Amino acid sequence: xxxADPLVPDNKVSSFSSIPTGPIRTSTPIxxxxxxxxxxxxxxxxxxxxxxxxxxxxxxGLQRTSRTSQKLKLxxxxxxxxxxxxxxxxxxxYSQVKKIKDTLxxxxxxxxxxxxxxxxxxxxxxxxxxxxxxxxxxxWLKDRKxxxxxxxxxxxxxxxxxFVYKDWRSDNHGDGSNNNGEADNRLIRLADEGxxxxxxxxxxxxxxxYGVIVMWGYNTKEEVAFLDDLAKFESxxxxxxxxxxxxxxxxxxxxxxxxxxxxxITLRDDSNYMLKLSISHALAQSVKIxxxxxxxxxxxxxxxxxxxxxxxTGKVEMTRDEIMKLIGELFILRININLHGSVLDSPExxxxxxxxxxxxxxxxxxxxxxxxxxxxxxxLEVISDLLQMLKEQLGHSHEENLEFVVVVLxxxxxxxxxxxxxxxxxxx
Numbered sequence: 001x002x003x004a005d006p007l008v009p010d011n012k013v014s015s016f017s018s019i020p021t022g023p024i025r026t027s028t029p030i031x032x033x034x035x036x037x038x039x040x041x042x043x044x045x046x047x048x049x050x051x052x053x054x055x056x057x058x059x060x061g062l063q064r065t066s067r068t069s070q071k072l073k074l075x076x077x078x079x080x081x082x083x084x085x086x087x088x089x090x091x092x093x094y095s096q097v098k099k100i101k102d103t104l105x106x107x108x109x110x111x112x113x114x115x116x117x118x119x120x121x122x123x124x125x126x127x128x129x130x131x132x133x134x135x136x137x138x139x140w141l142k143d144r145k146x147x148x149x150x151x152x153x154x155x156x157x158x159x160x161x162x163f164v165y166k167d168w169r170s171d172n173h174g175d176g177s178n179n180n181g182e183a184d185n186r187l188i189r190l191a192d193e194g195x196x197x198x199x200x201x202x203x204x205x206x207x208x209x210y211g212v213i214v215m216w217g218y219n220t221k222e223e224v225a226f227l228d229d230l231a232k233f234e235s236x237x238x239x240x241x242x243x244x245x246x247x248x249x250x251x252x253x254x255x256x257x258x259x260x261x262x263x264x265i266t267l268r269d270d271s272n273y274m275l276k277l278s279i280s281h282a283l284a285q286s287v288k289i290x291x292x293x294x295x296x297x298x299x300x301x302x303x304x305x306x307x308x309x310x311x312x313t314g315k316v317e318m319t320r321d322e323i324m325k326l327i328g329e330l331f332i333l334r335i336n337i338n339l340h341g342s343v344l345d346s347p348e349x350x351x352x353x354x355x356x357x358x359x360x361x362x363x364x365x366x367x368x369x370x371x372x373x374x375x376x377x378x379x380l381e382v383i384s385d386l387l388q389m390l391k392e393q394l395g396h397s398h399e400e401n402l403e404f405v406v407v408v409l410x411x412x413x414x415x416x417x418x419x420x421x422x423x424x425x426x427x428x
Contacts, residue, residue: 073260073366121199121217123248123265125283126227127291129211130236130336134159137207137233156348157209158281160273164203165222198252202270206280210343211236212287214280216250244290246283260366278356281347282363289344289372292337296379299333303386316393323394330387337380344373 134154141152141161152161204216205226213230215223231237250265259266267275303326309317316323350357364370 073362117249119199120249120251120264122219122223123214123216123250123279123283124218124223125212125214125246125280125287126223127212127238127244127284127287128227128230129234129238131209131211131234132159132207132213132230133233133235134207134209137230140233155277157343158277158284158347158349159207159209160277161205161207162203162273163205163226165225198270202273204273204276206277206284208281208284208343210284210288211238212284214283216276216280238291242291242294244287244294246287246290248283260363274353274356275359277349278353278359279363281349281360282367282369285343285364285369286367286372289369289376292376293372293379295333295336296376296383299330299383300379303330306386306390310389310393316390320394323390327387327390327394330383330390334380334383334387337376344369 137159138152138154141150141159141163144150144163148166149164150161152159154160202217203222206214206216207230208214211234213227215226218226248260248263248265250267252267252270254268256266258268265279269275306316306318309315318326346357346360350360
């Protein structure tokens with residue numbers, strides 16, 4: 001395995017039409033094939049369409065702070081240095097471009113914006129299912145070595161491979177609508193005003209067993225094609241409305257220190273797939289957490305009327321069957337999150353390759369993973385409280401039914417006794 005730079009920190013073309021770009025990325029519906037809604041959402045949902053598509057107006061869900069603010073995370077080159085420019089506190093999040101001391105880096109940070117997202121290579125993470133069939137996927141990739149230059153390598157729960165669409169290389173940036181000459185000129189102007197920027201030549205794929213794929217250097221057409229090819233290896237496929245997407249851009253430069261700023265990833269070496277692997281691990285965890293966040297948020301929203309019913313009426317206006325179904329759905333949600341909880345921890349690769357740990361931790365910090373996991377656990381506690389309340393309500397209902405049966409039996413016994421006494425009296 002090639003070693004990464006010693007950097008330290010501070011989840012065929014179809015009818016996909018476009019993949020949204022920009023600094024704010026939310027859950028983006030993608031729908032294809034048969035869907036198992038249990039992992040997608042334990043609450044009832046409509047069956048997903050069979051036609052692949054990406055919605056024009058994605059939902060706005062829970063967001064990490066770096067989606068809505070200019071957040072900076074440096075990746076220092078000195079392995080003994082641990083530097084975080086712009087911590088996770090409220091005071092250090094906004095307008096952090098002012099804290100970039102390097103002149104070239106600051107110029108690039110000020111220049112890079114939405115316009116350049118269409119010109120620079122993409123880094124996109126998709127959470128499309130509960131898990132991938134890794135053994136079958138490895139065989140499939142090996143069979144495509146001649147066509148797509150694949151060379152699959154398995155790292156615990158992650159499968160890495162280059163994957164090149166040779167016939168599409170002339171359409172290498174954006175969605176294919178950009179003029180190549182104009183794009184080159186814009187990049188030249190950017191390099192003249194700031195650092196020397198290389199847009200990279202590699203196309204790397206990182207497929208994670210827990211249902212997430214991270215793609216480096218692909219345009220939207222190629223991403224769509226690869227996702228369609230990957231669909232047959234998905235287990236517990238998500239419905240289109242539950243598929244999560246994280247979008248970044250990256251470029252290569254020797255002019256200044258590697259960093260992540262405003263969702264632009266700066267690297268020194270495009271060929272070092274181990275460095276990309278460490279960053280991809282954090283991106284994959286982030287997009288998987290986004291799925292958990294949305295499921296928990298939807299569940300709380302769908303059940304928020306129940307406490308209000310109890311406050312107003314003193315009981316839940318639901319039948320026993322409805323309560324049992326809701327308890328089952330809440331259990332499914334908790335089981336899904338707990339079973340996938342291991343993806344939120346540091347991957348085993350970081351123990352085997354300790355030089356990758358700082359890069360991974362820096363990316364986790366940029367994505368607010370620790371804070372989001374803490375918030376997710378708090379929301380799970382709310383669901384647990386609701387689950388306990390429903391159990392108690394079910395127990396009270398059962399006790400009330402038993403009391404009613406006892407009262408009826410006592411009444412029948414009294415009535416029988418009265419009838420018996422009357423018969424005895426009139427018999428004399």
